[in-house]
Amino acid sequence: MGAAVSPGDRISTDEHSKVKLLLVDDSVLAIGPQSQVIIDELALRTESRTGRLRVLAGRFKLAIAEWLGGRSDYEVQMPTAVAGVRGTVLWGDTQLDTICALRGTVEVRTLAGTRVATLDRGHCETQMGSGHSKPLTPSREDLDKYLREVTLE
DSSP: OOOOOOTTOEEEOOTTOOEEEEOTTSOEEEEOTTOEEEEEEEEEOSSEEEEEEEEEESEEEEEOOOOOSSEEEEEEEOSSEEEEESSOEEEEETTTTEEEEEESOEEEEESSSOOEEEEOTTOEEEOGGGTSOEEEOOOHHHHHHHHHTTOOO
16 A cells, blocks of 8 residues: 556456556556556656556556646557547456446547547447447446446445
C-alpha cells in the first residue's frame, strides 16, 4: 500500500485480490482478480499527458481524470484491441474480449482486423479477437456485476 508505480511495472493479482491505483495525473486504475497490467508510459508535461497501459489478462476499470493542461492521449491495449480514451471511464475484460465506455467516448480498433468503433456511454464492443467485432449493450445488472469484480469497497 502506498508504493509508487513506474513505467515498466507489471501489476498482477491472484484469484482473491483486487488493486486500485492512483496514477500521477489523478486517474484511477482498478484491476480485478487474476489480472495482469503493464504500465508502459505515464508522462506529464506542461502541454500534454500520455498514458500507455497493456492489459495482458483479466478485468480493469480506468477512470481518466479531467485534464486542462493541453493534449491528453491515453491508450489501453488488450490482447485483441486497442482503446483510445480521452477524459472518460472505460471497463474491459480480456476473457470476455470486451471493452465498454462507462462515461465519455472510447475509440476501439481491433488488432486482428480493421474495424474501428466509437463507443458512447453504456455501449461495448465484443469479440474483437475475431477481427470482426460487434456491438454489445449489456444490461444494467450485467454492467453492475462487471464493475463489482474490479471495484474495491
